[in-house]
Amino acid sequence: MFDAALITRASVLIAAYRERQARLVTAESCTGGLVAALLTEVAGSSQVVERGFVTYSNEAKAEILGVDFNLISAHGAVSEPVARAMAEGALAHSRADVALAITGIAGPTGATAAKPIGLVHFGLVAAGRATRHIERRYGDLGRSEVRRCAVEDALGFLEMALEKV
Numbered sequence: 001m002f003d004a005a006l007i008t009r010a011s012v013l014i015a016a017y018r019e020r021q022a023r024l025v026t027a028e029s030c031t032g033g034l035v036a037a038l039l040t041e042v043a044g045s046s047q048v049v050e051r052g053f054v055t056y057s058n059e060a061k062a063e064i065l066g067v068d069f070n071l072i073s074a075h076g077a078v079s080e081p082v083a084r085a086m087a088e089g090a091l092a093h094s095r096a097d098v099a100l101a102i103t104g105i106a107g108p109t110g111a112t113a114a115k116p117i118g119l120v121h122f123g124l125v126a127a128g129r130a131t132r133h134i135e136r137r138y139g140d141l142g143r144s145e146v147r148r149c150a151v152e153d154a155l156g157f158l159e160m161a162l163e164k165v
Contacts, residue, residue, distance in 0.1 A: 013158055014039060025049075025091065026052040034151050067082060084133055120149075129164050136149070
């Protein structure tokens, strides 16, 4: 399902989190659970991956993660405030130490001039720390490629979060 390079990176990441006795949670929209799926390809990942939320719809973001509908209405689901709220909600609704959230436009539809295909917002928070936001503009690479790029970057952000736990 995933290429060897991604699985190797995921294995190293899982080992590092396990060594620190840290657990993580994902809240995914445009990636549809691909980050959690990649991490759970690794044997022993159950010691690290506390849970994963797939919150594809606005209703799911609100009901499962507690993202305020007013925030979604004001900024759109693909936005910095919603990515931050998703990460914070995932952390609050889990027993994890680190939360990563992803929301974006993979295409081929759903884009606007202000929010083009390939726009992805990430929220990253470690318990007791401020929530970080990262924006990527991959461009119109095709749906699968945008999602693959987001998964690769997600691993990098989870690696970066190790410094905070």
